[in-house]
Each structure stands twice: as C-alpha cells, then as structure tokens.
Amino acid sequence: xxxxxxxxxxxxxxxxxxxxxxxxxxxxxxxxxxxxxxxxxxxxxxxxxxxxxxxxxxxxxxxxxxxxxxxxxxxxxxxxxxxxxxxxxxxxxxxxxxxxxxxxxxxxxxxxxxxxxxxxxxxxxxxxxxxxxxxxxxxxxxxxxxxxxxxxxxxxxxxxxxxxxxxxxxxxxxxxxxxxxxxxxxxxxxxxxxxxxx
Amino acid sequence: xxxxxxxxxxxxxxxxxxxxxxxxxxxxxxxxxxxxxxxxxxxxxxxxxxxxxxxxxxxxxxxxxxxxxxxxxxxxxxxxxxxxxxxxxxxxxxxxxxxxxxxxxxxxxxxxxxxxxxxxxxxxxxxxxxxxxxxxxxxxxxxxxxxxxxxxxxxxxxxxxxxxxxxxxxxxxxxxxxxxxxxxxxxxxxxxxxxxxx
DNA sequence: CCATCTTTGTGCACGCGTTCACAAAGACAT
DNA sequence: ATGTCTTTGTGAACGCGTGCACAAAGATGG
Numbered sequence: 507x508x509x510x511x512x513x514x515x516x517x518x519x520x521x522x523x524x525x526x527x528x529x530x531x532x533x534x535x536x537x538x539x540x541x542x543x544x545x546x547x548x549x550x551x552x553x554x555x556x557x558x559x560x561x562x563x564x565x566x567x568x569x570x571x572x573x574x575x576x577x578x579x580x581x582x583x584x585x586x587x588x589x590x591x592x593x594x595x596x597x598x599x600x601x602x603x604x605x606x607x608x609x610x611x612x613x614x615x616x617x618x619x620x621x622x623x624x625x626x627x628x629x630x631x632x633x634x635x636x637x638x639x640x641x642x643x644x645x646x647x648x649x650x651x652x653x654x655x656x657x658x659x660x661x662x663x664x665x666x667x668x669x670x671x672x673x674x675x676x677x678x679x680x681x682x683x684x685x686x687x688x689x690x691x692x693x694x695x696x697x698x699x700x701x702x703x704x
Numbered sequence: 705x706x707x708x709x710x711x712x713x714x715x716x717x718x719x720x721x722x723x724x725x726x727x728x729x730x731x732x733x734x735x736x737x738x739x740x741x742x743x744x745x746x747x748x749x750x751x752x753x754x755x756x757x758x759x760x761x762x763x764x765x766x767x768x769x770x771x772x773x774x775x776x777x778x779x780x781x782x783x784x785x786x787x788x789x790x791x792x793x794x795x796x797x798x799x800x801x802x803x804x805x806x807x808x809x810x811x812x813x814x815x816x817x818x819x820x821x822x823x824x825x826x827x828x829x830x831x832x833x834x835x836x837x838x839x840x841x842x843x844x845x846x847x848x849x850x851x852x853x854x855x856x857x858x859x860x861x862x863x864x865x866x867x868x869x870x871x872x873x874x875x876x877x878x879x880x881x882x883x884x885x886x887x888x889x890x891x892x893x894x895x896x897x898x899x900x901x902x
Numbered sequence: 903c904c905a906t907c908t909t910t911g912t913g914c915a916c917g918c919g920t921t922c923a924c925a926a927a928g929a930c931a932t
Numbered sequence: 933a934t935g936t937c938t939t940t941g942t943g944a945a946c947g948c949g950t951g952c953a954c955a956a957a958g959a960t961g962g
Binding site: 556557558560562564570571572574575576578579580581582585586587625626628649650651652656666668670671672673675676677678679680681682683684686 | 754755756758760762768769770772773774776777778779780783784785823824826847848849850854862864866868869870871873874875876877878879880881882884
Binding site for chain 1: 940941
C-alpha cells in the first residue's frame, strides 16, 4: 500500500506540514499514525470533497476564439466537467463542429439547460451580450456562471458568478517586473510601499 | 475638483473604509482631511504604482484559439500591454493576420525579444511545447512568463512564472454548487468540513 | 480669527489562521 | 508482550492582518 507522510507532501507543496495535517483533518481522519496517508484513498477523498467525482454538465456560450479554446481545453473532462452544448448567436456558426461538438443556436439554450440539468454556464461572448446571456441562463435554471467577458454581471441572490480577467495575471507579472527594475534606480518621488499582489 | 471619500469607495467596493484608507496610506498621503481623495490624482497614483502607466511589450507564443483570443483581448492595450509579436511554430500560419498582427515564425523569437526589449512572454502552446518555448524565452532575456499550457514550467531563479488554469475557476463554482445541493441531503458518510475556496 | 464640521491617517486591540510542540496511536522488531 | 520508532491529530501560543476609534488636519462659515 503506497503511502505518503504529511512531511513529504508539505515539502512537495512548499507548505507547513502541520497546516497540511490540520487541513486534511477537516475532511476526516484518513491517515495512519506512524505510516502516513494511503495515497489512493486520500486522492479519492479529496476528489470527492472537491466535487471531482461528480458529473458537471456545462454550456459554453459564445464560440469565438476563447469559446473554442475552452471547448478544446483538456482539463475539463478530467475534472468531471462535461460540455453539454456550445451556443452562439451567429447562425452562420450553427452546426459547425468545434472540439467534436456542433455549435447550436442560442435560442436552444432553455431547452438544453432543462434537458441536461445544466447548473453551470460559461460566458465567452463579447461584453455587450454578456448580461443578456446571463439573464437567460439564470431564467433557465443555471445557478453558477463563469464570466470571461469584461463586464460585471448582475444576478439575483443564490446565483454565483466568478469573473475571469485574462489580463490580471499579466498585470501582476508586470507589477513584479517593475519592482525588479526599480530595485536599481530609486522611485521618482518617494515612497515604495510594502504592499504587493501575492 | 471631483473628490471621493474613503467611505464612498469602501461602500462601492464592499470593504471596510479603514482598511481602504490604510492601504492607500502605503502609497503615500494623497487624501485631504475633511474632503477626501482627488479622483484624478488618486487614479494616476494607483495606475503608476501598479505599472499601468508603463509600456509593456509582450510576445504571445502559440497562436491557436487561445492565443488568438488573447491577441484580440481588449483589456491588454488599456493596461499598458503592447503585443510586440505573435509567434507560432506552424509555418502555415506565418503571415496570417490575427488581431491586425501578422503571425511570425517561432525562430524569430530571439530577434524580436531583443529588438523590442520584451521582458514578458505569454505561452499559449500545447503542453508539449511549453517547456522548450520557455527555455528559449528565458535565454532570449524574458524574465516573466504567463503560462496557459497545462504544465508546470521550470525556470531559473529570477524568472517569474504564473500559471493560469482555466478550469480552476470552474472547479470552484462546482464546489459551491455541490454545497448548495448538499445542504438538503446529508453527506454520504459523515463529515462536512468547514473549509472552502474563497 | 475662531468655531465647527468633515474626513484622513494611524495607534491599538481583537480575532483568526498558522505554526509549534506533544500526547496518542499504530507499526514493527525482538 | 513489551519497547521503540514513526507519524498523525490537535491543544495552545504566536503573529499578522483587519477593524475600531480617535486625534490631527484641513475646509468652510460666521
């Protein structure tokens, strides 16, 4: 039975082993004293806790470059996500295959969400269309939305929205880059604050 | 002179006004007691501190769907990022226009990085090509890398890497979704831990 | 010029999460 | 069995960030 100790895992992850053990303890007592954690069992328990063992049907709305990239993204299937449908307002796209799936018209949204019990929607439309799509998704029964469009969406209580801004990470890199350069020459007028993104 | 108080800003951002004032104070004393913060001046100071006022030339490597989506992403230009070049290993793509820029061959990487003093590279290649591209970028002088490929990159000290996993946000939504559903029926065997992603 | 009012900037206290440190548990050898 | 050794699980201490509360600063009006 292959096992790992909290010490090994902590070293690999670069965190404190006590914290790791305490975190695991919230999921239950899955370790064996003097031995460590059974790898296979631990993986299963964490997967289950994170919802990776469930099947999550999702719809992707807006099949431009980003939508197509998401549809092709390999990481989805392995984490329990199943693309139930690709939707776009452009009728010219309808029927075209993207990542092996036919693009369907946005008007099929309601039917598809209902038939597949979709609770998660991904928005990869232009900013202008995002709110309308959101409203339709919510009305159709979707309760979680991942928004790639550069707009703040308003949703009723009980609906979760997460906004992904592809440039934020770039901005964090630029911030650090500025710091690297700035270590040589002093700042133009004064203060170098102690704050910084993680 | 249009001004804004820490109280107003805090309410809009949904945070504590004291924390906001303390955060601002790290950048210097830009407020006026009894009045608030001069909006224009505050915006400028924060922009400068974040590096938004600088020009950041970047190269995007791997012009598939994701690379193309990034090249078209509007949020870049407004934050000081300038796409110096689009690179791909596929010679068939060479010369094709994406977001108004011609795709150039990966072998031009070294020249382009040197000529434009590029310090930030974006990797949107398949996982298999990511490490090699990274090595070439680093050798050419790039010191910050934004990695969209599903691989962990190894880089020498002094080089920053940020990895973007497009499915992580989806996973967080699924986690909360699971919780919503789980509030009704009890968990299969026991413990509902108190931990959760933000 | 003084009084009053508003809002900043910050010392201080509180609370929460991280880390330390160790008792308890189990494996394994003798 | 008994002892030794390893590693977990967790109570307690510590440290850091958040929020409170107020003095200082400046605006504004009489």
